[in-house]
Amino acid sequence: MKVSDFTNNLYFLLEETFESPARKDGNAYLDKETGWYPSLEKISAEEASRALIEAGTTIAGQLEHCRFYLDVLESYMLGQGKKVNWEDSWSVKAVSAEEWENLKTEFKTTYERIRDRFKSSQTWDEDRVGEALAILIHSAYHLGSIRQMMRLIG
Numbered sequence: 001m002k003v004s005d006f007t008n009n010l011y012f013l014l015e016e017t018f019e020s021p022a023r024k025d026g027n028a029y030l031d032k033e034t035g036w037y038p039s040l041e042k043i044s045a046e047e048a049s050r051a052l053i054e055a056g057t058t059i060a061g062q063l064e065h066c067r068f069y070l071d072v073l074e075s076y077m078l079g080q081g082k083k084v085n086w087e088d089s090w091s092v093k094a095v096s097a098e099e100w101e102n103l104k105t106e107f108k109t110t111y112e113r114i115r116d117r118f119k120s121s122q123t124w125d126e127d128r129v130g131e132a133l134a135i136l137i138h139s140a141y142h143l144g145s146i147r148q149m150m151r152l153i154g
Contacts, residue, residue: 003124010132011119017140018111036143037108039150045100047153049093057090059146059153060103064092066142067107070135074114077131111139 015021016028020035029035040063048060057065068089075081095103114135121128 006124006129007118010136011115013136014115014118017136017143018108018115034143034147036111036139039143039147040104040107042154043100043150045095045097047150048100049095050153051093052149052152057145058093059149060095060100061090061092062142062146062149063103063107065089066139067103067110069138070107070110070114073131073135074110074117077114077117077128 013028016035018036020027020029020033020038022033043059045060048063049058051058072081072084092103118128118132
């Protein structure tokens with residue numbers, strides 16, 4: 001397989017999953033503009049802080065977990081991987097309006113930094129491909145969880 005065949009599809013899917021631009025020629029998901037960015041903009045801090053079941057996660061918690069995950073994967077991409085306490089990634093439960101805006105901004109900044117790191121990567125070995133797929137799959141999984149939570153909260 002040519003590297004460009006893989007990376008072109010990767011960049012398309014990352015863009016669809018995170019940025020979710022409006023496209024005339026279709027998209028990877030069935031519904032348009034359902035990626036992270038447009039989804040998060042529809043959620044208030046109050047909604048993001050609401051657990052659907054007692055002791056359940058919140059949308060804010062899901063977002064912080066994904067931001068944390070992106071940070072950890074980026075450290076591995078940079079060769080700085082270390083033992084991580086994954087419980088820490090679920091520390092956020094409720095957020096104020098300001099904290100919600102800050103969390104969304106941090107998430108976007110982290111994703112965009114990683115996206116740019118992928119786009120500037122000269123080497124696509126087994127590790128880099130695995131990192132890219134892990135980020136895409138993990139992010140899509142939690143996006144699906146948030147979109148389901150949105151249906152119940154809204």
